[in-house]
Amino acid sequence: MMSNTADAPASDERIKQTSALRKALIRPELxxxxxxxxxxxxxxxxxGDSGMFNSQGVLNWSVVSAQFMIIAVGACLLMIAxxxxxxxxxxxxxxxxxxxxxxITLEWPVWQAIIVTFVLCTAIGALNGIIVVRTGLPSFIxxxxxxxxxxxxxxxxxxxxxxxxxxxxIDKAAEGDWLAVLFGGKILGGLFTWLGDAGIxxxxxxxxxxxxxVVDGIPMLIIWALVLVxxxxxxxxxxxxxxxxxxxxxxxxxARNSGVPVNRVKVLMFMFTAxxxxxxxxxxxxxxxxxxxxxxxxxxxxxxxxxxxxxxxxTGGYGSVIGAALGALIFGVVQQGLFFxxxxxxxxRVFLGVILLFAVVLNTYIRRMITGER
Amino acid sequence: MSLTKKLALAVAVFxxxxxxxxxxxxxxxxxxxxxxxxxxxxxxxTIKNGIALAGExxxxxVEYRNPPTGDLADMARIIEQAAASSPNGIITTLADYDxxxxxxxxxxxxxxxxxxxxxxxxxQAREVGALMYVGQPEYDAxxxxxxxxxxxxxxxxxxxxxxxxxxxxxxxxxxxxxxxxVDLGNQMIDSGQDPAEIKNRVLAYLNSNxxxxxxxxxxxxxxxxxxxxxxxNGMAGDIYFGTFDLxxxxxxxxxxxxxxxxxxxxxxxxxxxxxxxxxxxxxxGVLPGNNINSGPGFVTADGLEMVEKFAGExx
Numbered sequence: 001m002m003s004n005t006a007d008a009p010a011s012d013e014r015i016k017q018t019s020a021l022r023k024a025l026i027r028p029e030l031x032x033x034x035x036x037x038x039x040x041x042x043x044x045x046x047x048g049d050s051g052m053f054n055s056q057g058v059l060n061w062s063v064v065s066a067q068f069m070i071i072a073v074g075a076c077l078l079m080i081a082x083x084x085x086x087x088x089x090x091x092x093x094x095x096x097x098x099x100x101x102x103x104i105t106l107e108w109p110v111w112q113a114i115i116v117t118f119v120l121c122t123a124i125g126a127l128n129g130i131i132v133v134r135t136g137l138p139s140f141i142x143x144x145x146x147x148x149x150x151x152x153x154x155x156x157x158x159x160x161x162x163x164x165x166x167x168x169x170i171d172k173a174a175e176g177d178w179l180a181v182l183f184g185g186k187i188l189g190g191l192f193t194w195l196g197d198a199g200i201x202x203x204x205x206x207x208x209x210x211x212x213x214v215v216d217g218i219p220m221l222i223i224w225a226l227v228l229v230x231x232x233x234x235x236x237x238x239x240x241x242x243x244x245x246x247x248x249x250x251x252x253x254x255a256r257n258s259g260v261p262v263n264r265v266k267v268l269m270f271m272f273t274a275x276x277x278x279x280x281x282x283x284x285x286x287x288x289x290x291x292x293x294x295x296x297x298x299x300x301x302x303x304x305x306x307x308x309x310x311x312x313x314x315t316g317g318y319g320s321v322i323g324a325a326l327g328a329l330i331f332g333v334v335q336q337g338l339f340f341x342x343x344x345x346x347x348x349r350v351f352l353g354v355i356l357l358f359a360v361v362l363n364t365y366i367r368r369m370i371t372g373e374r
Numbered sequence: 375m376s377l378t379k380k381l382a383l384a385v386a387v388f389x390x391x392x393x394x395x396x397x398x399x400x401x402x403x404x405x406x407x408x409x410x411x412x413x414x415x416x417x418x419x420t421i422k423n424g425i426a427l428a429g430e431x432x433x434x435x436v437e438y439r440n441p442p443t444g445d446l447a448d449m450a451r452i453i454e455q456a457a458a459s460s461p462n463g464i465i466t467t468l469a470d471y472d473x474x475x476x477x478x479x480x481x482x483x484x485x486x487x488x489x490x491x492x493x494x495x496x497x498q499a500r501e502v503g504a505l506m507y508v509g510q511p512e513y514d515a516x517x518x519x520x521x522x523x524x525x526x527x528x529x530x531x532x533x534x535x536x537x538x539x540x541x542x543x544x545x546x547x548x549x550x551x552x553x554x555x556v557d558l559g560n561q562m563i564d565s566g567q568d569p570a571e572i573k574n575r576v577l578a579y580l581n582s583n584x585x586x587x588x589x590x591x592x593x594x595x596x597x598x599x600x601x602x603x604x605x606x607n608g609m610a611g612d613i614y615f616g617t618f619d620l621x622x623x624x625x626x627x628x629x630x631x632x633x634x635x636x637x638x639x640x641x642x643x644x645x646x647x648x649x650x651x652x653x654x655x656x657x658x659g660v661l662p663g664n665n666i667n668s669g670p671g672f673v674t675a676d677g678l679e680m681v682e683k684f685a686g687e688x689x
Contacts (some may be wrong), residue, residue: 056484
């Protein structure tokens with residue numbers, strides 16, 4: 001009896017033994033990591049000398065991947081909390097248009113237009129969430145409604161006010177604005193000038209920028225993506241709130257019984273998703289200087305695809321922000337890389353379908369490993 | 375582990391098309407044509423035929439790229455991407471100056487020659503540093519059509535706009551209204567791209583505005599369903615009907631007398647000429663001194679034979 005108790009901590013029968021391999025395999029990021037390696041190796045082989053890995057090429061797929069990352073972080077946390085948001089794409093168009101209307105038509109200072117737009121968008125996100133938790137309707141339906149409501153306003157308002165569907169001139173209005181720089185600016189310009197001067201990266205051959213590097217800094221869009229990924233990852237894995245997110249998506253009822261404020265968690269995640277869409281839109285508007293009624297079309301699905309490739313389960317309660325970020329990276333690299341590899345662009349969708357199917361199959365396999373179902 | 379097998383399978387699936395595509399690339403100059411058209415827009419098939427023929431005749435490689443949903447911000451990325459791949463030249467539409475001028479200027483300055491086709495204006499083409507502009511100035515074309523319709527005794531119209539998010543589309547309707555000398559007002563409808571929706575919106579508009587003198591459509595996407603709508607409400611052949619661009623059904627309509635005229639901006643030339651001009655420029659240093667206006671050309675029931683034969687293919 002005595003010796004038995006002494007041995008207990010060494011081999012507690014209540015703790016299941018798991019091999020290191022199995023532990024590695026059930027990490028949600030696994031698919032994303034494998035996919036990233038495969039994609040980079042493939043494109044290094046087939047598109048290595050096509051300009052994909054020169055400074056311009058790297059910036060190109062990095063920016064596209066960063067765009068996906070920004071919306072994927074929001075979609076990922078929301079999906080882990082057990083809900084979807086199909087209004088992300090429309091929200092991007094709507095937010096951009098609001099900034100344009102506030103700053104150009106109403107002639108507000110750009111920082112004020114941005115702040116009011118952020119407040120408006122997160123409020124709409126909250127409304128999405130409140131309708132979902134109050135009515136108990138699937139978020140699929142509620143946010144589908146907002147997909148159309150927001151897109152409708154995005155087309156209607158500029159036509160009503162300006163008689164056109166693209167409002168431009170925001171870049172000029174934003175010159176010298178302290179907040180606009182956070183979205184449209186670039187950093188590390190000095191480093192790139194040095195790299196250009198040293199002949200490491202390409203420089204302009206002609207025009208009034210001749211001699212300057214073709215890539216003159218890292219766009220704030222990429223910084224936003226990295227900050228949001230870091231924030232989401234820490235929130236999810238290092239805080240009590242992160243556990244609440246997992247619990248809300250895993251089994252909302254038992255989470256409620258153990259004191260998790262499930263409704264509040266879900267509404268906050270809807271707000272965060274809207275916030276991410278708004279970051280995307282603001283960066284886009286500041287970069288291109290205009291807002292268009294058709295911006296962000298189908299981006300909601302691209303966000304969800306990135307999250308699913310990144311290993312999150314569609315049923316909620318399982319996933320990782322790092323995985324979603326890798327999913328976004330794969331998505332961006334494949335989308336842009338196929339061009340460099342000289343593949344007909346319509347085939348991109350075939351690849352996307354294949355990746356998606358592969359990711360879902362892998363996810364199902366992993367879920368069976370976790371739950372033990374056969 | 376079956377997981378490794380799955381990964382190996384995925385590699386094979388990815389590698390197969392990439393391999394075949396990589397080996398298919400030809401010798402000679404390489405050009406990229408970037409358009410703003412979503413995948414669903416059938417008009418751009420003529421463009422693809424144009425660059426295919428020009429590529430074959432000049433023995434150069436021409437690739438066609440477009441943003442699948444028609445999102446112009448995505449198009450800007452495609453231009454940046456095309457520039458990064460260091461082609462000999464980029465042929466692109468300038469659907470929105472604010473969005474696209476930055477990437478196009480950067481491409482020009484990094485040493486890639488650019489020709490603007492289809493959308494944009496000659497002035498904008500010069501400002502971004504393009505070699506030339508090949509296309510049909512949209513407002514002017516609409517204005518010319520409006521003048522013509524005014525001469526035929528038209529005072530009111532319905533403009534069926536199936537691509538409301540493109541400024542060029544609205545310019546056509548606005549130009550037409552100005553040519554007629556009337557206010558555009560609510561005579562332009564946002565029809566969407568779905569044929570059934572277009573048809574029913576036209577029916578609804580004509581039902582509630584029975585005094586409308588004329589219908590103007592902006593391309594086959596809106597013209598074909600509008601033809602059906604007019605057949606259905608009995609206005610076919612009775613109401614004055616003008617359209618931009620040509621397609622099989624439009625040519626049939628002109629032949630049948632349902633459509634009074636089509637404005638042909640000759641997409642074939644818009645695609646074909648830039649490839650030929652650029653190739654000759656790169657090989658022999660020769661370049662036409664002016665921009666090339668591919669349209670507007672009015673196509674009426676007279677002399678339809680060639681048009682009919684090649685509608686939707688080269689016209």
